[in-house]
Amino acid sequence: MLRLEGLTKTYKTGDQALTDIDLEVPKGQVLALIGPSGAGKSTMIRCINRLVEPTAGKVLLDGVDIAHLSAGALRRARREMGMIFQEYALVERLTVMENVLSGRLGYVGFWRSFTRRYPQADVDEAFRLLDRVGLLHMADKRADELSGGQRQRVGICRALIQNPKLLLVDEPTASLDPKTSRQIMRLICELCAERGLAAIINIHDVALAQMFVARVVGLRFGEIAFDGAPDGLTPDVLTQIYGEEDWEATIEKVEDEDDIEAAE
């Protein structure tokens, strides 16, 4: 469904962020992208929807090369890719419902988007999505009245109402506490499974990635250093990706937290 071929990005500053990346993501697969700061995770996600222009290589979405589309064709192709951000990127003074519906802006005409009059079918779908993520009762609240976890749920609904084939998720839990982080990761993975949706989730927290996804790709210095099931992330492999750390302790700590939560 998504195929990267020789994807390379060198920034104008000379920073080589990605080198010759080949990666295939089948329909419905949720993949976690891990790696140390500066490894190229955000760059990879941003090259896929061309928020960053690749220097070389192909980004094939169902066989169409996103890296070489004209502006109009790119706009249409971007509808197929929902984006979820670390800082939620909501419009604070708008309501939850309005924020969710803004995910349809790529579909409605100029006047409808200017006056924010959306088709009834879009409004109905927004209600369904808010119900699914447990925020139906908050539809009329302003975004700035929500907690971090609630905001991210709105961000998820806004991405899903686009009806994308692929979700690109950039650090969805970086601003959340550990328990809310797990809830949000679980929700994203459940929704992908329900909808047969593929996702690439850029995530710092290795233990969280291991808990929820079937495939992990590890980047190091802009190259793929690991690609496999989460149980292949042994302390040795993690050291290859990140450098030295006491991985046994890091992973055990999270398991302990879950035991405490289960006992509560």
Ligand SMILES: Nc1ncnc2c1ncn2[C@@H]1O[C@H](COP(=O)(O)OP(=O)(O)OP(=O)(O)O)[C@@H](O)[C@H]1O
């Ligand atoms: N706009 C930019 N201009 C120049 N260099 C950049 C730019 N964005 C990123 N880089 C460089 O590209 C490399 C990869 O950065 P990137 O942000 O993709 O890494 P990352 O793995 O997402 O890191 P983090 O986890 O800290 O967000 C780094 O060396 C970074 O300094």
